[in-house]
Amino acid sequence: MKWKDKINKRYVRMAVFFAVLILIYKVIEQLADHAPEIFASVMGGLNWLLKVAKPIIFGFVMAYILKPLNDFFTNRYAKVKFLGKRSRLLGVVTVLLLIILIITAIASAIVYSVTHQLQFANIDETLKALTSITNSLAKFYESLLAKLNSLDIGSEQLTDSVSEISGAVMGFVQNIANGVIGSVSDIAGYVTTVMFGLIIGIYFMIDGQHMVGYFSEVADAVFSERANARIRHFLNDVDEVFSGYIRGQLMDVAFMIVATSTAMMLTGISLAPIIGLLTGLANLVPYLGPFVGYASIILISVVEGKYKVMVASAIALCIIQMLDGNVIEAKFIGKSIKVHPLLIVIFLIFGNAIGGLWGMLLAVPVGAYFQKVFTNYVERRKNAKKLARAKRDSVVNGTDQGAEYVDQADGEEV
DSSP states (O other): OHHHHHHHHHHHHHHHHHHHHHHHHHHHHHHHHTHHHHHHHHHHHHHHHHHHHHHHHHHHHHHHHHHHHHHHHHHHHHTSTTTTTHHHHHHHHHHHHHHHHHHHHHHHHHHHHHHHHHHHSOHHHHHHHHHHHHHHHHHHHHHHHHHHHHSOOOHHHHHHHHHHHHHHHHHHHHHHHHHHHHHHHHHHHHHHHHHHHHHHHHHHHHHHHHHHHHHHHHHHHHSOHHHHHHHHHHHHHHHHHHHHHHHHHHHHHHHHHHHHHHHHHHHTOTTHHHHHHHHHHHTTSTTHHHHHHHHHHHHHHHHHTOHHHHHHHHHHHHHHHHHIIIIIHHHHTTTTOOOOHHHHHHHHHHHHHHHHHHHHHHHHHHHHHHHHHHHHHHHHHHHHHHHHHHHHHHHHHTSSHHHHHHHHHHHHHO
């Protein structure tokens, strides 16, 4: 009976095994047959989630970037006794007013620069050129009508040609209208995202500490102590890399905008605030800022024929870039991220291939984080080998050197 039971159990297991294989095959077959529909459904769901999450992500990023400035003003207001709990709210209001003031100053400088250039533009010659173009078009239209009248074209052919031309014109106009409607819809979507993102960001800035405390309590209740330790270690590493890089980049951008705009005004080149703004914003992507700055200087100077101004502006921008690379970046970014220039180029290539401009903006901090993880892993492996070697030597020599090394290694690890 035992022998027969073993055979029966073996057959049952084989039957279950083959049944599971057949089931897996059928599932894979169905998935393969309906792969386009499933992929479209999954992507549609992800796009919907992204639309919903955009304001939340925008608000979180805004609060995260502005946290040092918010903490600075909040700590200053907290020293005033009668303010009390209102210090956090006053800090947020101060930060928002400061941002509005900076944006207003930049916009005013750009508007002044453009209007100042228009004042010196030769309006009379521009109007004469437009009048000449209009007269040329009118003469061309009259000559075209004369040639059509001189040709022997049947009424049906003429009607068909007119219908085709009218259809093409109407299609062109319809495409333009659809494009305008789509652009208006996109702008409305962006405005809605920014508006709700600002509201969410303000709440994050005011109650961010309470939210962090609440999620920490939830993590302690749900995950084990070891898992919580790993999560906190991961978040601390990410915060160390991203906070240092992002805030350092913002300081770098602010320096480049102010320094470049001031230098371009002193050299006398046109549209100096715009050159400073473009150069500073392009500096968010490593190695792109100098290219944009020099290209803008060359383009404007060649159009206006001011080659001496071009040379002076290029020299001024070169000096600013040297100060930026050796002083500003070394102070604000170099402490948090130490990445070889070749690795930065490789990170930018991968970031551009994966996510375009946004990928390039995030490529360096993400790459720096993985570099840090790899470096920590290498250090742990080296320490483990040293520890094993010390234990082996202590066993061979019969001394306590291994134990002393263990205590030293534990102290360094903590």
